[in-house]
Amino acid sequence: MKLLFSLIVFSVFSLSWGKPLPILKGTGVELAPLDTSRESVFFNLNISYKNAPAVLDAKKSLDLTDINTQGGNLDIRNSSGTPLNPRSIYITLDSYNRKEESGTFNLGVSLETPLPPKTRWIHIKGEVPLMCSHLFSLPAEDLALKEGESCDILLSFPPFLRDDGDIAKMESMQRVTLTATHKKEKGKWTIILSHPEDFPYTCMEFFDEKNRPIPVQTDKSFYFFSAGTVSRPITCTFPEDYGHVRVKVLYEQKREVRLMPIDLTAGLGGIHESKMPPMKK
Structure with a gap:
């Protein structure tokens, strides 16, 4: 029997741009369902933001070494506290409005191993480095x-x-x-x-x-x-x-790295609590 997760924001999610780091809260998030019946688990977060340059495609898929080298960090654990190592992390531009300086991007994470059977939720915390640029x-x-x-x-x-x-x-x-x-x-x-x-x-x-x-x-x-x-x-x-x-x-023109603090929980069965609204359709 397939066990389907609905990925739901459960705690604070915010974007920080530059140093000193002003906090820019995400204006919305959409999370795809997660099918744990597969050998490897992949989930995708579509994140909206505003008052910032465009978040660009990462030139390649990232791993934890890449994240750490660029000044970030990422910790993913299940409800039992077991670390879940990401195999690959994908960052892709989805849309951008130059006039409003707002846009959306995809943050995809592929885990190395299937989720343990009794997993009730996943917690993701850290700072993800993003390549950004003003567009011409x-x-x-x-x-x-x-x-x-x-x-x-x-x-x-x-x-x-x-x-x-x-x-x-x-x-x-x-x-x-x-x-x-x-x-x-x-x-x-x-x-x-x-x-x-x-x-x-x-x-x-x-x-x-x-x-x-x-x-x-x-x-x-x-x-x-x-x-x-x-x-x-x-x-x-x-x-x-x-x-x-x-x-x-x-x-x-002129890429720059900015850190995205992330602290969210993906839970079972719908929205338990959310401090960031779902993406507006």
Whole structure:
């Protein structure tokens, strides 16, 4: 019989940014159900925050050594006090609003071993180091949402532009290319984003013909390298069908590490107590 956990915030959860560390409480959290019948246990926390730069993707999965090296610490125990060692920790950007300086990110944890049979809850405590950055935008470009349509955005700044004379050689300038490749269903497209390997791509913003923001859900599960170029097939789910959209490609500048204090309990059977509200739908 499968034993299903509902991960619920049970105690204080807060974000601290910079030193001296001002405390910024998380504005919401969503926790996925945990199936303990699997050989390895994975759970994911989708965390919202505000008044802070964007939380970026970690370049790789982390382990406890990485956490400690970057100035953090993490302790996970079950209801009997038995330590539960994380095999991998994943940090990924989910969304970010530059105007409001608010966003969401995913914190995923994979444990090395199954939970002991009599586990009633899991307690997670420590400080998780996060890579953060303010985001900047390339010029907006129109993209027709038709099979095979594409647009180019020239990278007219260092290190991609060596000197002003390069501007006259537009055909040889480095660029970001967006291509609409496949409409899966109503409002859902695969858009391939290609860019030089050293371009610090983060995410995209979409706007309609009246320059109003479009809330688009994106899924960037994998990417490819070829001859110095990165190609990212990104599934974009629009709230309705659009003939074309304006796209801004965002990139990071000057990464910095900030610590996220975390102290929460994942319990059985629903919410026992919560000092941070669930994520608003």
